[in-house]
Amino acid sequence: MEIIETEVLIIGSGIAGLMAAEYLSSHKNVIVITKSKIEHSNSFMAQGGISAVITKEDSWQAHLSDTLLAGQFHNDRRKTEKLVREGHNVINTLSEWGVSFDRDDNGRLLLGKEGGHHRNRIVHAGGDQTGRKVMEALIHRVINRVRVETGQYAIDLLVESGICYGAFCKDEDGSLKIYKARHTILAGGGYAGIYAASSNKYGSDGSAICMAYRAGVELSDLEFVQFHPTIMKDKNESALITEAVRGEGGILSKSNGALIMDGVHPLKDLAPRDIVSRRLFEEIHNNNEKVYLDIRGISHFKRKFPGVTSLCQKAGISIETGLIPVSPGAHFTMGGIITDQFGRTSLQCLYAIGECANTGVHGANRLASNSLLEGAVFAKETADYILSTDKKRTESSSMPSFEWFSSENCIYEDELLEVKTIQSLMDKHAGICRQVNGLKTAEDALQPRTLRPFLLNQPFSAVKRFNMQTMAWLTVTSCMKRKESRGSHYRTDFPDSKKEWEQKRIKRSVFQDESLIAKKAAARVFN
Ligand code: SIN
Secondary structure, three states: OEEEEEEEEEEOOOHHHHHHHHHHHOOOOEEEEOOOOOOOOHHHHOOOOEEOOOOOOOOHHHHHHHHHHHOOOOOOHHHHHHHHHOHHHHHHHHHHOOOOOOEOOOOOEOEEOOOOOOOOOEEOOOOOOHHHHHHHHHHHHHOOOOEEEOOEEEEEEEEEOOEEEEEEEEEOOOOEEEEEEEEEEEOOOOOHHHOOOEOOOOOOOOHHHHHHHHOOOOEEOOOOEEEEEEEEEOOOOEEEOOOHHHHOOOEEEEOOOOEOOOOOOOOHHHOOHHHHHHHHHHHHHHOOOOEEEEOOOOOOHHHHOHHHHHHHHHOOOOHHHOEEEOEEEEEEEOOEEEOOOOOEOOOEOEEEOHHHEEOOOOOOOOOOOOHHHHHHHHHHHHHHHHHHOOOOOOOOOOOOOOOOOOHHHEOOHHHOOOHHHHHHHHHHHOOOOEOHHHHHHHHHHHOOOOOOOEOOOOOHHHHHHHHHHHHHHHHHHHHHHOOOOEOOEOEOOEOOOOHHHOOOOOEEOHHHHHHHHHHHHHHHHHO
């Protein structure tokens, strides 16, 4: 087995991973590993932009207020304040690093508007190509300064005596590698890909979160899954239609032209995403309606939204008719690995940033265009922290003992659910509207036989399926525990938010879950 040593291992190549790499690379040896190609990240696909306080009329307090309101006050207030205060600096840094944000003829940044924002504060690039422009600039900067290994699927963390020393990985042809590192940063994205109806093109199978969970790291808020209202579904693929289209005047309507968001919320089509998505779900699933995004009122649509125009053309939808068929789909996951302001997790020398982290800044529902911002802000915090610590750690001299390598802890691919089955259980029972019977059905189907099997001898596909099934089971069981509705988590059997649930987090640890599963199994034997 090949062993590669480095000072910092970063798992994931989205905005958080590459910004951390960029900040660290001047002082540390950094290796970035990524499952697929370096461009295959949700950050690269991001259309909307980066929310930032730019004008005198705006303030960080106003951005904070919108973020807390969208998150239904489930947010970690201190970290959220840090997030919104940094927007301007992030835009300046990225501009210095070569990102050309869209500006008017006088060089002033053009600011868009998206759901839940009371002001125009979305900084964008190339119209709706912000993610691509930001990531191209970052890739250009880091590619010669850090080693980037593509096609590496991280399987499990390397942990000895309560310290993380890197990760076990498999490459595309199945050979196993160990990346040993003083510091390991998980930047591997979220888990919206456990749903079939999803905007996430590149997997989002929760693998970074599952690895941390298996290593005993605490997770939180997994029930909070954000559904984006406007996903366009073609025969083969789903594609996001950015909320910025509604910011420019796009309106959600039914086939007969009736306006969907009228009278529902003061911000109408730009209400927070949970509210718009639920309304659309009602029309589509309860009233059997088709929903359209009416873009007829938007001037110069093709120039403003070249990405959406090309997606529609590929899907055979004519922009000229002015009506794009849409429905909601899983887009972003607020839950993940609990971290402090410096990205530290409950395991020494393991950090998490970006969507796989649960910093708490998004609360129960993320405000639009706060995710690239979160990735950038906490990547810097984490890199600064690592650079400031000069702790002498002894390198791991021996390999961890493989005590899990016993037959009862092996899994076999044929006992795992198919990806399609996992996704359809999630769409059906843990989607926009949830209730106990459906959640119970999904829980029974999804519970893996063991939560910490030996995975190193498994093919890539089995590890992916195991992660997705674990992530789905964790999500469903967290949904069951939260007996109220808050933000993106809506229970038809508990439709109101409850005082006793305010600021209460559902934390998950593999140790507690294993003992609960063992108790349940014992109870079944005795009954
Ligand atoms: C969008 O462009 O609508 C998505 C932006 C985001 O998820 O914040």
